[in-house]
Amino acid sequence: MFENLTLLQLQQYWWIIISLLGGLFGFIMFVQGGQTLIGRLSKGDEVLKTMLINSLGRKWELGFTTLVLFGGALFAAFPLFYSTSFGGAYWVWIAILFCFIIQAVSYEYRKKANNFLGQKVYEGFLFINGSLGVILLGVAIATFFSGSNFSIDEHNFSHWQTPFRGLEALGSLFNLSLGFALFFLVRISGALYFINNINNKTIRQRAVKGIKIDMPIFLVFFLAFLFQLFTKSGFVYDSTGIVYMQEYKYLINFIEMPIVFAMFVIGVLMVVIAVFMTIHFEKTCCIKTGGVGIVLTVMALFLNVGFNNTSYYPSLFDLQSSLTIQNSSGSHYTLTTMSYVSLLVPFVLAYIIYVWYQMDKVKITKEEMEDPHSHNY
């Protein structure tokens, strides 16, 4: 089946999968967003804090797993990106990884007796992961549009051209606007998740109040990002692989790929509707609508930057070193093999949804948290 596809078709197929994984990761980052809300929603009440942390703690591995899969899929499908970005933007990625390691242990260790670092430190770790980790991820993703300083030699080995090794991306308003937009977006989705998952009036009221503050701030950063994106020049390549600049490239991409644009608009609208319904109609299930919206929005942004002859990882130092889905991908054989494996993705998604449904049928309550025989964080 997949053997009969051309290399370009396989590359496109894999970019769609990468985009989907990016979207799913964007959604699952409600865990990170929720982590930054713990203080605001609990206001020092230990029982409420425990409920919030347990609500998130039962989902944290999914985010980790999606990140691992995202990395593995990029490694296999677009290895030149993997070697160029991770080896080049060294400090940004190391900082992101650091933020994720400290999250992994925090849920399990936070309240355990003799935990060496103390409860507050683990809670601090969760906040760092939810704030710095998310902002840095947003900045790293923004470089897909804004470019980085690297070159590729004749052996396809990459060389970073600034001593800041990726930290220079933090000096760009464009990159930061996506970083902060993502930060506030995941706080909104975190609040929507809490409203859905926890049966507690106080938490619900505070979460709604939090959304009312975070939503306008998110919109400011997101609209700032979109304005810069749609007015900036983009990196295009022709049929011979020569890269050049084109005005309004990313806006043109949306116009020339109406389905992707529709995904983007629908995605954004779904997030807005989810927030509106939660605030005005006191709905508790809007994490689903908002979640699908986030997946569609993030996916559309990835498709925008990867398709329509666009370089998805442009080089500011040497335009011709820019990475495209065509010059950075795995071989036909590998992409074909991996494509067969990708057929298992719907199966995996199905059992995740089933397990999620089974586990969340009964919402988290104070009583459950106070049960000495249950495994709680």
Next chain:
Amino acid sequence: MEEHLVDWSRAQFALTAIYHWLFVPLTLGLGFIVAFMETIYVKTGDEFWKKTTKFWMGLFAINFAIGVATGLIMEFEFGTNWANYSWFVGDIFGAPLAIEGILAFFMESTFFAVMFFGWEKVSKGFHLLSTWLVAIGSNLSALWILVANGWMQYPTGMKFNPDTVRNEMDNFWDVILSPVAVTKFLHTISSGYIIASLFVVGISAWFLLKRREIILAKRSMVIGAIFGLVTSFFVILTGDESAHQVALKQPVKLAAMEGLYEGKEKAGIVGVGVLNPKKTLTNDEDPYLFEIEAPYALSLLGYHDINAFVPGLKDLVYGNEKYEIESVDSKIQKGKVAIEALKNYKRAKEENNLLKQDEHLKVLEENIKYFGYGHIKNPEDVVPPVALTFYSFHIMVALGTWFLILFALVLFYALKREIIEYRKLLIVSVASIPLGYIASEAGWIVAEVGRQPWAIQDLMPVGIAATDIASSNVQITFFMFAFLFTALLIAEIKIMLKQIKSGSEGGH
């Protein structure tokens, strides 16, 4: 690249790998032990087994988190610290990592939530299934990463593409069913089962010494000892096959494992020995200050023939005509020819000269298997650190033998005698917990240090594989990770000890 960059990159990866491997093997084995216990609970309905399952499951959870965290770092360190490697083999190496994510890691993490939080939320049967799936998922994770590692030890199923300057997979089944990969997987996971068995037996012994949790301890001990005994036999079998594969595919590693400088027929294995630190490839010093040798055993182990010739380091470096062993110097020359041919091919391609392209491509294909040697400066550079490899190998084998004896003794006394009265055996059981980790880490040192200087055997030395970055960056991150991992390890040990002391009533 800077002089010390490769050393720091190696140190950082070794640090992460060593820490990662402190947590993962316990997960591999304890997952199954917990699943056995829960199966008994579901079959009998006896609440005692539910309590026992929950006790061991609690310890599993504490360990699990750091294993996941360090695993994530390892995956991305291929990119951050070994960027050239990532490109050169990403087409092959990335695939098992991605498959691991889809097939194994999701299974593990999804059902982990049910295993810990689903006791009162899902049916008994579904909960039991989840526990088994967590155990299977963690072992499947190990499968794919060990396939990738096996490929680095013995690259197969690929073809060099001169246009992209990388190796590309051309046979997936050759990669995953390579004898090195299969053996590595079986040997490594079974070593993890031994660690988990030692953990269960040791902690149970501690309870018996303290006269606490006596029934839980006795029953857990029997399960741990049976699991440990069976897997100890299995480790010996897979270890034998592993050594055979090393002899065939990585003879330099085998020679380093045994401190063998001069090749010989009917070679014996050094059971116990002390290497002579003055010994080098070029002098005539005795390799050992002291040794006790088991005759014929190395020929038998390596080649399954007691008369077989086992090449020594000198034969492998300087060549041996009688046994048709090519010198490294000759391989270096061929490697340089391959590199030159690649350059010429690319030049001819730029000039659009098809005839010359074919000519250079032919030369390249004839010499491609020596490609990595073209980057080696001195023939002696292909010899790994002999002392570290030798001692690690012998520590691993000696401890592996001890574990077999220990499990047999524990099982015998647990079933036939009142084991609580045999305090010395209980003390030894407790003391053996760290020995399992030492043996397993030693095994990894043999595998990884023993193949130096290769990132990918014969194809890419570590000096070429590293990211082009100032070594000061890697030094800083080395200390950052060293500090963080150590802090987390201290936290884990303290929490574990507290949890164990609290016993089965101590909360989860």
